[in-house]
Amino acid sequence: MTGYSDIALWVIITALGVGTFFLRYSFLGLVGRKPLPERALRYLRYTPVAVLPGLVAPLVIWPEATEGALDPARILAAAVTVALGVWTKNTLISILGGFGMLYAGIFLLL
């Protein structure tokens, strides 16, 4: 990986591993069996849906592979992935459908 020394790389891996372990261990082992306050749960519930769409959005609108130019195949693939996921509630079907649309767009249609 360009730009990160071996040390920086392993700091990232180790810190992420240790941090994630303690998130998983937190309420099970450290806090005991006291239930989490509803206020905290309310924020935690939305973390995946708050982080991942924001991460993906720029990648869909400005793909690295096209050096930032809008790409119909990628936008269609993203739309199909979301539509299938909302409709079927099945991650695997959604991934397969998204790749299907991406390749259809790249190799056949556009």
Next chain:
Amino acid sequence: MPITYKMTLPKQVRTMKTRSPITSAYLRGFVQGLPFTLVIFPFGLLFGVAATEAGLDILPVMGFSIFVIAGASQFTALHLMVEQAPVILILLTSLAVNLRMAMYSASLAPHLGKATRWQQALIAYFMVDQTYAMAINEYEARPKMTMSEKLAFYAGTSTVIPPFWYGSTLLGTQIGQTIPPEFALDFAIPITFLAMIAPALRTLAHVAAAAVSIIVALVFAFLPAGLGLLVAAGCAMVTGAQVELWQTRRKAAK
């Protein structure tokens, strides 16, 4: 008396009776985990491929999958590394993706909180979306399970899911370089993330949080790598929580 009764039972029922409840709990976990390998396998494969394409050697790639075992945060870290984000931002954002694990931990605590420290550490290490979801469904469906049965069930799910994650990552590192650029693997990350998020868009609050996350991330895309995303995630979490609160109050007022 119980022995003669047992002898008269059909063969299938007899084997079920003779198998200890702990063994059958373990086997239930194992069998219920099998279908999930279909999701784990391609996802792990993609991580191996994407990380190798990004220039990581096999050791760090496997280090991610073995020490972190959390796909979404691994992809987040990888993506931010490709963008050359500062280490602290990589850690903050990737850990934010894993905050849901604290919620899983809280929800498993009433069931497994009495396990020994050592058992709890193992439970924590193997806690991923799939093992958590299976365990909590099982515990709620069978409230009479003993602690040992609950642990055995969890051990069953953990025998299937994590090894598939390590193995598929390893396979991904091996086939990574052989995949030509036309196959647009750069888009594997967006597709897998969208496929993970879309099924979660089940309430107005979730949709609102996702929408705010997208808009704020695009507006702040000019900020140094990773920073815009952190701002977007914060705004989106508040949005989700507030919309939920507003809806609950409105329902209560009716």
